[in-house]
Amino acid sequence: MSERLTVLKTYKLYVGGKFPRSESGRVYEVTDSKGNWLANAPLSSRKDARDAVVAARKAVGGWSGATAYNRGQVLYRVAEMLEGRRAQFVHEVADAEGLSKSKAAEQVDATIDRWVWYAGWTDKIAQVVGGGNPVAGPFFNLSSPEPTGVVAVLAPQKSSFLGLVSVLAPVIATGNTAVVVASENAPLPALSLAEVLATSDVPGGVVNILSGRTAEIATPLAAHQDVNAIDLAGADEVLAKELEIAAADNLKRVLRPQPVDDWSAAPGTDRMTAFLETKTVWHPTGSLGASGSAY
Amino acid sequence: MASVFAYAPAPESRSIVDIAPSYGLFIDGEFTDAADGKVFKTVSPSSEEVLSEIAQAGEADVDRAVKAARKAFEKWSALPGSERAKYLFRIARIVQERSRELAVLETLDNGKPIKETRDADLPLVAAHFFYYAGWADKLDHAGYGPNPAPLGVAGQVIPWNFPLLMLAWKIAPALATGNTVVLKPAETTPLSALFFADICRQAGLPKGVVNILPGYGDAGAALVAHPDVNKVAFTGSTAVGKEIARTVAGTRKKVTLELGGKGANIVFDDAPIDQAVEGIVNGIFFNQGQVCCAGSRLLVQESIHDELLDSLKRRLSTLRLGDPLDKNTDIGAINSEEQLSRITSLVERGEAEGAERWSPACDLPESGYWFAPTLFTNVTQAHTVARDEIFGPVLSVLTFRTPDEAVAKANNTPYGLSAGIWTEKGSRILAVANKLRAGVVWSNTFNKFDPTSPFGGYKESGFGREGGRHGLEAYLDV
Numbered sequence: 111m112s113e114r115l116t117v118l119k120t121y122k123l124y125v126g127g128k129f130p131r132s133e134s135g136r137v138y139e140v141t142d143s144k145g146n147w148l149a150n151a152p153l154s155s156r157k158d159a160r161d162a163v164v165a166a167r168k169a170v171g172g173w174s175g176a177t178a179y180n181r182g183q184v185l186y187r188v189a190e191m192l193e194g195r196r197a198q199f200v201h202e203v204a205d206a207e208g209l210s211k212s213k214a215a216e217q218v219d220a221t222i223d224r225w226v227w228y229a230g231w232t233d234k235i236a237q238v239v240g241g242g243n244p245v246a247g248p249f250f251n252l253s254s255p256e257p258t259g260v261v262a263v264l265a266p267q268k269s270s271f272l273g274l275v276s277v278l279a280p281v282i283a284t285g286n287t288a289v290v291v292a293s294e295n296a297p298l299p300a301l302s303l304a305e306v307l308a309t310s311d312v313p314g315g316v317v318n319i320l321s322g323r324t325a326e327i328a329t330p331l332a333a334h335q336d337v338n339a340i341d342l343a344g345a346d347e348v349l350a351k352e353l354e355i356a357a358a359d360n361l362k363r364v365l366r367p368q369p370v371d372d373w374s375a376a377p378g379t380d381r382m383t384a385f386l387e388t389k390t391v392w393h394p395t396g397s398l399g400a401s402g403s404a405y
Numbered sequence: 406m407a408s409v410f411a412y413a414p415a416p417e418s419r420s421i422v423d424i425a426p427s428y429g430l431f432i433d434g435e436f437t438d439a440a441d442g443k444v445f446k447t448v449s450p451s452s453e454e455v456l457s458e459i460a461q462a463g464e465a466d467v468d469r470a471v472k473a474a475r476k477a478f479e480k481w482s483a484l485p486g487s488e489r490a491k492y493l494f495r496i497a498r499i500v501q502e503r504s505r506e507l508a509v510l511e512t513l514d515n516g517k518p519i520k521e522t523r524d525a526d527l528p529l530v531a532a533h534f535f536y537y538a539g540w541a542d543k544l545d546h547a548g549y550g551p552n553p554a555p556l557g558v559a560g561q562v563i564p565w566n567f568p569l570l571m572l573a574w575k576i577a578p579a580l581a582t583g584n585t586v587v588l589k590p591a592e593t594t595p596l597s598a599l600f601f602a603d604i605c606r607q608a609g610l611p612k613g614v615v616n617i618l619p620g621y622g623d624a625g626a627a628l629v630a631h632p633d634v635n636k637v638a639f640t641g642s643t644a645v646g647k648e649i650a651r652t653v654a655g656t657r658k659k660v661t662l663e664l665g666g667k668g669a670n671i672v673f674d675d676a677p678i679d680q681a682v683e684g685i686v687n688g689i690f691f692n693q694g695q696v697c698c699a700g701s702r703l704l705v706q707e708s709i710h711d712e713l714l715d716s717l718k719r720r721l722s723t724l725r726l727g728d729p730l731d732k733n734t735d736i737g738a739i740n741s742e743e744q745l746s747r748i749t750s751l752v753e754r755g756e757a758e759g760a761e762r763w764s765p766a767c768d769l770p771e772s773g774y775w776f777a778p779t780l781f782t783n784v785t786q787a788h789t790v791a792r793d794e795i796f797g798p799v800l801s802v803l804t805f806r807t808p809d810e811a812v813a814k815a816n817n818t819p820y821g822l823s824a825g826i827w828t829e830k831g832s833r834i835l836a837v838a839n840k841l842r843a844g845v846v847w848s849n850t851f852n853k854f855d856p857t858s859p860f861g862g863y864k865e866s867g868f869g870r871e872g873g874r875h876g877l878e879a880y881l882d883v
Contacts, residue, residue, distance in 0.1 A: 238548070243857040243873055246532065249850065253859050253873065338864075351655025358650035360819070361643070361662070361865045378550075380883070388859050388870050391838045393848040 121151050121297075123158060123321065124304030126165030127314020133157050138322065140298060143208025151297050154322035156330040159289065162318035163334055166260045166287040169315030174257045174285035178233035185229035185283060188310040192222045195306060199271060199299060206270040206296035220374045221272045227377075228279035235284055235382055248395045255386040257285035258363055262331040264324055264344035270296035272373045274303065277343050280381035282316055289337070290319045291328055291344065297321035325349050332356040339363035339385050343370075412725065415732040417519045422510045424596065427458040430466055430619065431602035433473035434612030440465035445621075447595055450516030451729050451738040451773040459595050462620035467587070467627040470616040474558040474585040475633055477613030482555045482583035486542030493538030493581055495608040500531040500573075503604065507597060511569055512729045514596040516738030516774070517692050519730050525691075529854055530573040533872075536856035537577035540877060544582065547874055553881040555583035556659055557635030560628040563598075564641045565591035565740050566695040566796075572598050574871045575638050576615060577856075582880040584636065587616045589628055593741045595619035626652070634658060636880060640697070643794075643820070643865050661869025661879040663697065663861055665794040666822030669815035670700030670851065671837065673808075674709045676827035680849065682716045685800070688825060688851040690724065690778050693739055694798040697866070698823035700851055702791060704811050707804045714782065714802065721778050722765040736798060739774040748776050748797030755781050755790035760801070786817055794820070808833060812840045821863030825851045844870070 121140075122129040136153035152158075173181070192199070196218055204214035240254040261281045266273030270293045281288045292300030304319045320327050324344055332340055332353035339362050342350045350367050357364050365384045427444070429436035443461040448454060462470075481489070500507070507530075508522035515522075545551050559579045563571035568590055579586050590598035598617045605615050618624055622645070629637050629649050639649050640663040653660050670688050672681050688700030705713050729737035739745040756762050760781040769775040776797055784791050784801040791801045805811040815824055824843040826834050834848045844862045847853060854860065859875035861867060869879050 239875075241874075243855065243859075245853075245855040245857060247853070247855065249853060249855075251855075251858055253875065258863070347655070354654035355651045358647045358654065361647060361650060361664070361867060363868055366657075387844065387863050388861070388875055389838075389841075389844060389846060389863075390858050390860065391846045391848060392850055392853050392858075393834065394850050 119149065121149050121301045121321070123152050123154060124301070124308065124317070124319040125158070125162045126168070126318065127308060129304065129308070132322070133161070140295070142205045148205055149298060151301065151321045154320040154327050156326070158320055159327050159330045160334070162289040162320055163260060163331070163336055165315040165318050166289050167336055169287045169313055170259055172313055173282070173287055173316045176285075178236065181283065181285065182229050182232040184311045185232065185279070186226065188306060188312060189222055189225045189229060191306045191310045192225060196222070198302065202299045202302055203271045206299055207268070217272045221275045224272065224275050224377070225279055228283040231283050231382065235379065235386070238379065239383060239386070240388070243390070248397070249392050250395050251390055251392040253388050253390045255284070255383070256389050258385050258387050259286060259338035260336065261286045261288050261385050262328070262334075262337050262340040263288050263290045264328055264340070264342055265290055265293050265300060266343050266370070266373070267293050267295065267324070269373045271299040271303075273343070274300050276373050276377060277341055277381065278317065280377070281341070281385055284382050284386055286339070286385050287316045288318065289331060290317065291324055291331070292319055292321045293344065294322070294324045328353055329356065332362070333359060335360050337362060339365070341365040341384070342367050412733045414728070416728065417509055417730045417732055419509055419513065419730060422506045422513070424457050424510070424513070428595070428599045428619070429460045430462050430470070431599065431615075431617040432466065432470045433616065434606070436602070439463055440469070445592060447514060447593065449513050450740050451770070453772050456513060457596065459599070459619045462589065462618035462624040464623075464627040466618055467624060467631055470587045470618055471558055471560070471628070471631050471633050473613040474587050474616055477611060478557055478585045481585050481611060481614050484583070486544060489581060489583065490538045490541035492608055492610055493534050493541060493577065496604055496610070497531050497534035497538055499604045499607050500527070500534060504528070504531065507569060507600060509730070510600060511597050512737070514594050515565065515568060516729055516740055518734040518737040519732055520734065521692060526567060526570050529856070530569050533573040533577045533856040537581040540578075541581040544877070544881070547877050549878065549881055549883040553582075553883055556880060556882055557584060558633060559584045559586050559636040559638060559880065560631060560634040561586060561588040561638045562625040562628065562641065563588065563590055565594040566692060566697075568594040569597040569601065571640050572601055574640075578871070578876045579880050580614065582877055584880050585614045587618060587628060587634070589618045589620055589625045592619070592621045629653065638879065639663070643867075646867055659879065661861075661871070662867035663869070663871060664865065664867035665820055666697045666699065666862065666866050667702055667792065667794050667818045667820045668698055668700045668823035668825065668843070669702045669704050670825035671704045671811045671815060671827065672706060672709070672713060673828035673830070673833065674706040675829045677829065677849070678709070678713060678716055681713070681827040682720050684825060684827065684849070684851040685717060686720055686724070689800045690736060690798050691852050693736060693776070695740060695744070695796050696852065698845060698852065700823065700825050701795060701800060703800055703802045704814055705802060705804050706811070707806050710804050718763065718765070718780070721780070724765070724778055726767055726775065726777065727770060736778060739776050739797065742774055744796065745774040745776060748795055748799065751789065751793060751795045752779060752799055755788060755801075758788050760784045760788050760790055786814060792818065808837055812837060816842045819865040822866035823847070
């Protein structure tokens with residue numbers, strides 16, 4: 111009896127909650143660490159990047175307007191789905207990063223735990239970084255964090271799954287929407303994450319995932335007037351500088367590449383606060399009489 | 406301004422301030438000439454009188470000042486926070502003691518009314534130093550983890566609209582967190598910063614911790630680009646802010662930018678009209694409208710447009726324009742000839758595009774730079790006067806019908822610094838405030854500032870916050 115021929119997966123982009131191919135019709139070969147062919151991933155074009163921004167923009171109102179509790183529920187649902195597909199991701203991460211099964215499993219476990227950690231932040235970050243200010247005068251004012259809007263995220267090149275989630279989860283936990291450029295050589299775990307997101311109550315457009323040449327996709331994103339912020343984690347020094355200059359055109363919030371030795375180290379709140387604005391709302395206070403009480 | 410009730414002149418004496426005929430740069434605790442010997446004159450915008458001749462910093466001076474600040478950083482950052490706090494408390498106290506002198510000086514150099522320097526600028530300057538003085542020994546509790554570290558040398562470039570207040574916003578948090586400072590004041594208003602150098606001397610601040618480099622844009626650019634500057638803080642135009650963002654690209658310099666605005670002041674039909682009129686006036690005519698967070702776009706609910714405009718025009722007719730040193734003056738001089746011509750050309754463009762211009766009967770003084778308070782009605786969102794920051798006493802009036810339309814129009818700008826909401830309905834305030842893309846939202850008030858409250862913009866109004874706990878972040882390695 112001949113060995114069964116496996117069914118291969120056609121990897122696609124994830125834009126606006128749908129799984130399109132690149133409009134350019136292009137693909138590129140993705141190989142494992144030994145150079146064996148794994149799949150043909152979509153080679154996204156500038157047009158794909160712009161389409162993803164349109165989808166992300168459309169999703170901002172609903173996602174940022176959802177209650178923080180609801181966003182937490184949705185993010186936790188993603189973790190549940192990830193857990194169910196643990197074996198698939200261990201396999202993909204092992205292939206993508208050339209890791210043993212057990213090392214890859216550690217990465218995937220850490221990734222799922224990271225996602226859970228951020229799921230719990232959605233309704234706490236405002237209390238931690240916002241607050242009432244003791245104004246010297248008859249005024250009440252309150253500072254609250256708000257999402258900055260559409261964030262372009264260049265995923266780390268080396269850590270195809272833990273790194274990816276470490277930069278994506280904080281962006282959407284706080285109510286932003288994201289256009290993610292997956293690791294150029296190891297995009298498959300990111301593209302499979304899209305399948306999880308699509309089945310996890312994450313509204314279409316909140317996360318959009320593109321694969322291809324980081325520099326080619328990132329350049330129009332950095333220059334895009336309707337992108338509010340960019341995380342340069344996956345850019346090398348030369349590209350990062352170029353993108354930061356382009357980002358100055360509409361004063362995008364820029365998170366420069368940070369030296370990260372180990373993505374499994376405990377993240378702080380920095381990746382959340384980098385894409386938050388602080389709004390301070392003032393109102394006069396009234397007086398209820400000299401006694402200090404209305405009663 | 407002809408009026409039945411004419412006011413007698415009530416001038417503040419300028420004898421309280423002693424302006425020297427010339428000033429140097431303040432580097433490493435000493436006043437010194439510019440390396441290339443260049444000087445420029447600073448004039449009083451209300452009279453065009455030359456007040457003093459100031460050394461003009463160039464690239465070599467920037468380098469010298471940064472070196473001095475770097476040297477001072479070692480000791481200053483190593484001081485216990487409680488000691489740094491005491492220096493800042495001293496500065497705050499000396500500012501209070503000399504506040505009348507500084508208010509007169511600021512009015513002379515900037516052209517703004519003494520009423521404002523005396524009652525707004527100076528008390529806020531002192532308050533900022535007091536507020537951040539108290540943080541210096543409490544940084545472990547600021548929410549940035551234990552032992553947050555200072556960045557190093559802060560290069561700070563400030564504008565001419567609130568010369569001493571912007572200095573306080575920049576220097577107080579920088580010193581509290583253990584950074585040292587090279588600050589470039591604007592070329593039209595260098596004097597109060599140089600007087601501040603003297604306050605640093607009186608306070609016994611170690612040499613090199615604060616350096617003041619009066620000069621033009623080239624000095625600012627050299628400071629921003631200097632490789633040994635760790636932190637750049639800028640308040641000014643969006644165009645320059647973008648240039649700075651490009652300059653620091655690819656470096657590790659931390660940047661905060663506080664840029665332009667085109668604030669919407671939204672008045673609903675149930676607003677307390679009299680208070681709203683005061684808020685509108687304060688929102689756009691405070692400091693001759695030369696305020697980045699000015700409420701320069703008035704959005705009025707259509708049903709009360711005529712009534713509100715009548716009240717507003719009546720109120721504008723009572724504003725007194727003239728000698729900024731007169732305690733009864735509401736509207737002072739425009740800061741410079743250059744700024745006056747910018748305002749004039751934008752207003753002419755507004756007329757050419759078909760908006761309707763109105764000003765109260767108003768005599769302008771013979772000398773100096775003046776612009777009458779001005780309203781534009783029949784303004785659409787496409788008009789230049791509704792889109793560009795004018796930075797002068799010019800208000801554009803637009804209308805809306807529903808809260809959604811008000812929000813859409815308010816947000817229809819690349820800027821996002823400030824907004825105002827006037828309504829009696831609390832739930833409407835909260836709903837609208839939530840949807841506005843602006844860093845500061847004033848409800849039933851306008852142009853209120855406080856050192857405890859973070860201030861800064863969304864979108865092209867810049868990034869980072871000044872004031873409050875949030876303002877510390879800009880100067881800490883977090």
